[in-house]
Amino acid sequence: MDITAVLRESIVRICGVPAEEVTSASTLDDLGVDSLAAAEIITDVEIRTGVELPMDVLRGLSKMETVGEVAVHLEAGVALSPVRTQP
Amino acid sequence: MTAAGRLAAMGTSSRAIMHHYDLSDEFFRIWLGNDMVYSCGWWDAADGHPSLASAQHRKLDFFADRLGVQGGRVLDIGCGWGGLLDRFVRVHGLASGVGITLSPGQADFAARRNVSEVSYLLQNWTQHEPAERYDAITCIEATEHFASDSLSPDEKVEVYRAFFERAASWLRPGGRMGLQLICLDNVGHARSRPGLGPFADLILNDIFPESMPASLSELVLGWETHFELEEFLDHPSHYQRTFRAWTLAYREQQELARELVGPDACRTYARYFAAGEAAFRLREHSLYRVILTKRPEPKTWAVAVRPSEVPAAADPGAGLVGASADAVRSHYDLSNSFYELWLGASMMYSSAMWQDAETLADLERAQERKIDFFAGSVLPESGPRRVLDVGCGWGGTLRRLAEAHGMAHATGLTLSSAQCAYLATRPVPGAVIRLEDWNDHGPGEPYDAIFSFGAFEHFAKDGTTGPQRIAGYRRFFRSCHQWLNPGGRVGLETIAHDGAPDTNEPLGRGPLGDFVLSLYPESLCPHLAEIVLGFEPYFEVELFRSDPGDFARTCRAWLTALREREREAAAVVGQDVVRRFCRYLAASEIQFRTRVVTNYRMVLHRRPEIRH
Numbered sequence: 001m002d003i004t005a006v007l008r009e010s011i012v013r014i015c016g017v018p019a020e021e022v023t024s025a026s027t028l029d030d031l032g033v034d035s036l037a038a039a040e041i042i043t044d045v046e047i048r049t050g051v052e053l054p055m056d057v058l059r060g061l062s063k064m065e066t067v068g069e070v071a072v073h074l075e076a077g078v079a080l081s082p083v084r085t086q087p
Numbered sequence: 088m089t090a091a092g093r094l095a096a097m098g099t100s101s102r103a104i105m106h107h108y109d110l111s112d113e114f115f116r117i118w119l120g121n122d123m124v125y126s127c128g129w130w131d132a133a134d135g136h137p138s139l140a141s142a143q144h145r146k147l148d149f150f151a152d153r154l155g156v157q158g159g160r161v162l163d164i165g166c167g168w169g170g171l172l173d174r175f176v177r178v179h180g181l182a183s184g185v186g187i188t189l190s191p192g193q194a195d196f197a198a199r200r201n202v203s204e205v206s207y208l209l210q211n212w213t214q215h216e217p218a219e220r221y222d223a224i225t226c227i228e229a230t231e232h233f234a235s236d237s238l239s240p241d242e243k244v245e246v247y248r249a250f251f252e253r254a255a256s257w258l259r260p261g262g263r264m265g266l267q268l269i270c271l272d273n274v275g276h277a278r279s280r281p282g283l284g285p286f287a288d289l290i291l292n293d294i295f296p297e298s299m300p301a302s303l304s305e306l307v308l309g310w311e312t313h314f315e316l317e318e319f320l321d322h323p324s325h326y327q328r329t330f331r332a333w334t335l336a337y338r339e340q341q342e343l344a345r346e347l348v349g350p351d352a353c354r355t356y357a358r359y360f361a362a363g364e365a366a367f368r369l370r371e372h373s374l375y376r377v378i379l380t381k382r383p384e385p386k387t388w389a390v391a392v393r394p395s396e397v398p399a400a401a402d403p404g405a406g407l408v409g410a411s412a413d414a415v416r417s418h419y420d421l422s423n424s425f426y427e428l429w430l431g432a433s434m435m436y437s438s439a440m441w442q443d444a445e446t447l448a449d450l451e452r453a454q455e456r457k458i459d460f461f462a463g464s465v466l467p468e469s470g471p472r473r474v475l476d477v478g479c480g481w482g483g484t485l486r487r488l489a490e491a492h493g494m495a496h497a498t499g500l501t502l503s504s505a506q507c508a509y510l511a512t513r514p515v516p517g518a519v520i521r522l523e524d525w526n527d528h529g530p531g532e533p534y535d536a537i538f539s540f541g542a543f544e545h546f547a548k549d550g551t552t553g554p555q556r557i558a559g560y561r562r563f564f565r566s567c568h569q570w571l572n573p574g575g576r577v578g579l580e581t582i583a584h585d586g587a588p589d590t591n592e593p594l595g596r597g598p599l600g601d602f603v604l605s606l607y608p609e610s611l612c613p614h615l616a617e618i619v620l621g622f623e624p625y626f627e628v629e630l631f632r633s634d635p636g637d638f639a640r641t642c643r644a645w646l647t648a649l650r651e652r653e654r655e656a657a658a659v660v661g662q663d664v665v666r667r668f669c670r671y672l673a674a675s676e677i678q679f680r681t682r683v684v685t686n687y688r689m690v691l692h693r694r695p696e697i698r699h
Contacts, residue, residue, distance in 0.1 A: 036602050040670050043646065047643070058681050
């Protein structure tokens with residue numbers, strides 16, 4: 001599964017930014033993602049991919065992180081964490 | 088005097104510590120046994136009749152397990168004769184340990200155990216300067232010596248705050264603390280002074296001079312800034328059995344004891360064992376076991392609560408501090424059919440209790456499990472079982488209690504007209520539903536049990552200060568005390584601020600907190616110390632859990648269900664409201680997962696008399 005593609009699609013849908021503006025190098029701040037929107041994006045990606053972000057990553061998430069960096073966290077989440085909220 | 092020197096002077100002096108602990112190692116060995124572990128053991132009913140030694144091992148093993156000491160580095164504050172660190176190294180693979188004590192005899196004895204991984208220091212906690220950070224800290228029945236009997240509750244809290252701040256600075260990020268605490272329970276601070284009865288005189292003059300147990304609330308005020316609560320256990324009966332075991336062991340070797348310390352000391356100790364057993368049996372004192380985790384960042388406070396600022400237990404005042412009925416209705420009266428789409432058939436709008444292997448499809452079973460869990464701890468074993476549900480919602484709790492737990496009569500209180508209307512068409516057998524604020528409630532007959540799930544969040548208004556909220560909580564718990572039969576219990580669940588800061592600014596907790604609050608106008612969640620200060624004069628705490636993970640999963644289940652029915656939901660309440668609820672459920676899940684907030688569950692037992 002291409003987690004980056006799912007993440008980008010979520011950002012586009014939830015924040016209403018044009019798809020071409022969401023690159024791997026754009027920070028959450030650039031895209032106008034505040035902590036509330038970030039919460040919605042993360043749960044959305046988790047629901048659709050079965051990933052679960054570990055708590056320390058979730059806690060440490062900053063709006064200066066790029067889309068690419070968030071995607072790396074999400075990909076690591078697959079390996080690190082049992083998916084407790086999914087079948 | 089330095090700050091450390093001043094703090095040290097507020098606790099038990101070295102001279103007073105030596106009076107007790109340096110009496111005679113051989114005398115202590117008679118009743119403590121060869122392990123020389125001088126604290127409450129862990130006795131399990133399922134074990135039959137375990138030996139004192141195995142009860143002590145079990146206690147040490149519990150802390151080793153919860154603190155994850157394998158390969159780690161541990162500080163033991165008030166290390167006694169070194170039994171804990173000895174076992175952590177030999178049985179649990181501890182890599183290195185430091186024990187501190189004020190007793191030269193204990194330090195010598197511990198060093199003679201020859202465990203090369205551990206070093207022992209003769210020092211006060213106020214003097215400790217670690218060479219490197221610890222993975223975990225244990226403090227087993229030492230807090231009683233941190234604040235002397237001459238201190239006021241405000242001064243005690245000052246000491247405990249300094250202690251937990253220092254302890255947090257010695258721990259690595261995410262490091263844990265294991266506490267075993269003797270606390271004042273049914274006899275409060277004012278009545279535990281020297282000169283106030285034979286028990287206080289014996290303990291404070293002859294056994295532990297210059298010492299004083301804390302009230303639980305004083306310790307929570309001490310730790311809440313730097314630590315989050317992982318686990319809390321109430322085990323007074325374990326100390327009752329430990330004192331009995333010490334009595335029995337002592338009696339077998341009374342002759343030797345008399346040779347070692349003389350007849351006067353022997354008489355004093357025999358009385359001390361009996362008094363200790365009685366104190367825990369009567370719950371004048373309780374024994375708590377607590378696991379804490381260091382917060383990523385210290386929590387900040389708009390108002391640092393001091394015990395002297397908290398309104399009196401007998402009269403917490405009359406001013407209302409809760410959310411208004413209109414504010415509560417703006418959320419719950421939205422539309423019954425909207426909530427039915429995603430809360431599921433049970434219509435329970437509070438956290439479920441999940442098992443690991445369950446999936447979102449098991450929401451109903453997990454909601455029932457929560458009610459069953461509380462019913463088993465709160466309802467009397469037999470009798471009429473008159474129940475009050477404060478904030479009864481759509482009746483899910485009462486329905487389960489009637490169907491599965493023999494509830495005969497119940498009253499449900501709600502402020503929501505829509506919930507009342509729902510229950511009028513789907514009545515719960517034996518239940519009367521009242522559209523009424525708990526502040527106005529006056530039952531005809533007392534209740535045997537009170538339940539309240541997810542209502543406490545509305546008992547204090549946004550913009551209030553800690554002392555104002557505590558006044559409101561005290562009024563609630565005092566009402567519960569009045570409404571309950573002797574021996575009655577309260578089962579309560581509430582969302583609470585965990586890592587989130589305390590602020591008296593309306594809407595000031597950052598975008599997540601502000602957004603959630605916009606859906607629950609006026610309401611504000613409590614902090615842990617406020618809850619404990621709220622119930623402490625009126626109730627013993629029998630069970631206390633912090634279960635943020637359960638609520639995170641429940642939010643996910645609701646969000647998933649709402650998304651599946653999004654079109655139907657939009658037809659009922661409009662697309663904009665559905666969007667706001669989706670965002671609120673996602674935001675809430677993240678807040679629970681990051682422990683900005685948590686979900687506390689507690690079972691409280693009515694005190695025979697209000698504690699002052």
